[in-house]
Amino acid sequence: QSALTQPPSVSGSPGQSVTISCTGTSSDVPSNNRVSWYQQHPGAAPKLILFDVTNRPSGVPDRFSGSKSGNTASLTISGLQAEDEADYYCSTYTSDNTVLFGGGTTLTVL
Amino acid sequence: EVKVVESGGGLVKPGGSLRLSCTASGFFFGSFTMTWVRQAPGKGLEWVSSINSIGGSINYPDSVKGRFTISRDNAKNSVYLQMNSLRAEDTAVYYCARIYCSGGDCYLYYFEHWGQGTLVTVSS
Numbered sequence: 001q002s003a004l005t006q007p008p009s010v011s012g013s014p015g016q017s018v019t020i021s022c023t024g025t026s027s028d029v030p031s032n033n034r035v036s037w038y039q040q041h042p043g044a045a046p047k048l049i050l051f052d053v054t055n056r057p058s059g060v061p062d063r064f065s066g067s068k069s070g071n072t073a074s075l076t077i078s079g080l081q082a083e084d085e086a087d088y089y090c091s092t093y094t095s096d097n098t099v100l101f102g103g104g105t106t107l108t109v110l
Numbered sequence: 111e112v113k114v115v116e117s118g119g120g121l122v123k124p125g126g127s128l129r130l131s132c133t134a135s136g137f138f139f140g141s142f143t144m145t146w147v148r149q150a151p152g153k154g155l156e157w158v159s160s161i162n163s164i165g166g167s168i169n170y171p172d173s174v175k176g177r178f179t180i181s182r183d184n185a186k187n188s189v190y191l192q193m194n195s196l197r198a199e200d201t202a203v204y205y206c207a208r209i210y211c212s213g214g215d216c217y218l219y220y221f222e223h224w225g226q227g228t229l230v231t232v233s234s
Contacts, residue, residue: 034219036219036220038155038221040155045205045207045224045225045226045227046147046155046205046221046224047222047224048210048220048221048222051210051217051220052217057210057212057222058212089154089155091155091157091219091220092219093218093219097169098157098169098170098171099145099157099160099171099219100157101147101154101155101156101157102154103154104154104155
């Protein structure tokens, strides 16, 4: 099956912006708009923070935003805060009814 | 308040079997697709299986197809994962989650309301 590629780590200082990319390795991943992002703090379950590329569930701050260009989706976190330090995973739903996750990116707030 | 609780994890030998359970509350269980996602120690997330509200649509990735079976009992607000022919690479925390719904729309491929997970260790 195809995979979603994310950078292993990114970092930024408080108040700065960081962007995490998520690139599909086949022609149809993630060519659809069924892209989501999850935040996971150590020892905790993942939390849905973006769906359908750009939409935020209720309660997720608007500092979190998403975009997509071709087979690459991106998560941008603006105005970095200490509590944003976590692992982030992209995910997509494929044409054969399976769900793929990216390898995850560890965000360090310096 | 929505609550999801997994149970049934433990230590099992390679080739063995284990059945995980997930019990949910705080919503009308019989209306929602449920899913299992796992996370190997220090690794990323891997989708394991999803089952729709009545059990008529079930999906698996190739890594577990033919070895794992998902089922549900809506009368007991529970979903199960029967895992057979277990391998060392199946060692992981197994999470149960409900699909995300908002404003009357439900999305089969986005997951919210996760449990705390149950650890499965496959080792001799």
